[in-house]
Amino acid sequence: MNKQYLLIHDHKILYEILFELKSILSFELRFIKEKDFKLKNLRPNELIISKKNFESENQIKLNDFPIELDKLVDYLNINFLKKKIKFQKDIKIGEYQVNFNTRKMFKNNKHLNLTEKESKIIDFLKNSTSPVSVIKLQNKVWGYKSQLETHTVETHIYRLRKKIDNVFKDKNFIRSYKEGYQIS
Numbered sequence: 602m603n604k605q606y607l608l609i610h611d612h613k614i615l616y617e618i619l620f621e622l623k624s625i626l627s628f629e630l631r632f633i634k635e636k637d638f639k640l641k642n643l644r645p646n647e648l649i650i651s652k653k654n655f656e657s658e659n660q661i662k663l664n665d666f667p668i669e670l671d672k673l674v675d676y677l678n679i680n681f682l683k684k685k686i687k688f689q690k691d692i693k694i695g696e697y698q699v700n701f702n703t704r705k706m707f708k709n710n711k712h713l714n715l716t717e718k719e720s721k722i723i724d725f726l727k728n729s730t731s732p733v734s735v736i737k738l739q740n741k742v743w744g745y746k747s748q749l750e751t752h753t754v755e756t757h758i759y760r761l762r763k764k765i766d767n768v769f770k771d772k773n774f775i776r777s778y779k780e781g782y783q784i785s
Contacts, residue, residue: 607648
């Protein structure tokens, strides 16, 4: 799951307090005015705090005021973690089901155990509508900050393709293009 966002709806003071703490928060903040809010447009990586009750699984209800800031931040982080775990379970990618929590890939009655890096590669590539360059994979999956002359990405992709082919007899799950790699 990409960045996570806490939407604060009509709680200006709460937003200002959390904004002061943004350097220690593991999520991004957004303030939503009444006229700009549409519940149906909430994304899976968004949680909302509001004075109104929306009966949405994306809503966090804060009933105990005043609340200590460290308890509030812990509460928010726990809710984001629960959301992330739920969101990463049983993702459909083509003919496959991938559970990023257990790092397993399924098709028919077969499964494949993935390493952490392999699951990160698949997770990153599944969101791309065009081939992803080696440099972008180095930056986003490996966290490299500069363009290094390395074959780490190519080696990992080669081994992942080989594992997928050995278990599922599929040589085309990850395709190579001049511009990079893409899940077919």
